[in-house]
Amino acid sequence: MTDWLVLAAALPAHPSALRVRVWRALKATGAGTLREGVYLLPQSAPTAGALWQLERTIADAGADAHLLVVAARDATQEAAFRALFDRSALYAELLQTIKETRSALGSASEAALHKTLRGLDQQFAAVRATDFFPARPAERAAAALTALRREIEARLSPGEPTPKAAAIEPLPVEDFQGRTWATRRRPWVDRLATAWLVQRFIDRSPRFVWLADPARCPKTALGYDFDGARFSHVGERVTFEVVARSFGLDADPALQRLGQIVHFIDVGGVPVDEAAGIEALVRGLQAQHPNDDTLLTAALPVFDTLYTAMKVPA
Incomplete structure (x- = not known):
């Protein structure tokens, strides 16, 4: 079972700057929303430290915030918590963009293809950074991105080597x-x-x-x-x-x-x-x-x- 961080915060309506600041910070952590003012994050998440910092930020601003460490009461609740971090829709968007890029390979310029690859790499990295329970959708997206890169390399740089499995021997x-x-x-x-x-x-x-x-x-x-x-x-x-x-x-x-x-x-x-x-x-x-x-x-x-x-x- 996962240990979870639960942030409960009561933010004033005014000034709005605090609410915007908290919202942006929560989005950056990848936290899920249980209900308004109650947010959830796996304690093992790389962004967990930012949630502890956010509790202090809210308290320093004079608002109420409490960060708790909890465990789901049973497997059903654990599954419900994990469902808040389902990134399959985001991976599906990425796969669709990869599909569209592959269909346009013949007409795209070299500069456009490199720009598209950089954008797809960044998109994948952004999703992966908050995918705390990676599964098949992440594997499919990674495989599709690798395949697209190889297709582009084959078009732009014929003869690109195929990786081999071998030991790397030390040489003098x-x-x-x-x-x-x-x-x-x-x-x-x-x-x-x-x-x-x-x-x-x-x-x-x-x-x-x-x-x-x-x-x-x-x-x-x-x-x-x-x-x-x-x-x-x-x-x-x-x-x-x-x-x-x-x-x-x-x-x-x-x-x-x-x-x-x-x-x-x-x-x-x-x-x-x-x-x-x-x-x-x-x-x-x-x-x-x-x-x-x-x-x-x-x-x-x-x-x-x-x-x-x-x-x-x-």
């Missing part, structure tokens, strides 16, 4: 000096960030080759970010994260944070505040530099700056 940096690193042409964020990682932390004198056809990768080259490459997506990790883990670089908090940004831009998942800005910047670099060597040269100081920013304490 000294064995990877002066190598040729090969990846798909017109590198996007994961490929550019991986090239930056290689050049700054692994290979002191790398050479990069941009492949029109990954199947024709030179046998002596270290392929990355395509199916059959030496380094590519493994499980939930994108290529940047795999290379960082392979060479023991993922203990660096700044590289971890940078990896989260690259991951979200490349395959979605947990939204990252900086992602939209970095995505727009890299897209601008792509438009500005049709030559891939020149593109990498322009991108290196961008990732240098971003890495330095990630090292600055918040």
Whole structure:
């Protein structure tokens, strides 16, 4: 049985500012409404602390508020409480938007598709943040969003690698000096960030080759970010994260944070505040530099700056 927080508050009609403030705070917590002035939230919810704070806020404003910790009296009441947090309608809205997006894939521009994906990621994250009892609707929405992203990637970036299940073996940096690193042409964020990682932390004198056809990768080259490459997506990790883990670089908090940004831009998942800005910047670099060597040269100081920013304490 779940432990529940019950907030009972008696708010004055005037001034209205307190009521609006409380309403907005309650909405942010995802609390359910038992009746006017009585609100419910699982004690285990990530937003539970905000409900305790709200009790103090109401009391400090001179109104009555009491926060109780209770348990449902039986299974029927437990089910009724949980029903207040049924997010299936919100997931259904998300699934409908995904369906409409899929039907318009052929006519939408690249910029529009990326904008739509960002919006869908944010919509899913917002619902998931207050879905305290996730079930099949959440799984279906997540699966549909992943499938849509892969369809868009296949259209915009042919050759996007399929994640594989494999162990990531530790590798010595000294064995990877002066190598040729090969990846798909017109590198996007994961490929550019991986090239930056290689050049700054692994290979002191790398050479990069941009492949029109990954199947024709030179046998002596270290392929990355395509199916059959030496380094590519493994499980939930994108290529940047795999290379960082392979060479023991993922203990660096700044590289971890940078990896989260690259991951979200490349395959979605947990939204990252900086992602939209970095995505727009890299897209601008792509438009500005049709030559891939020149593109990498322009991108290196961008990732240098971003890495330095990630090292600055918040």
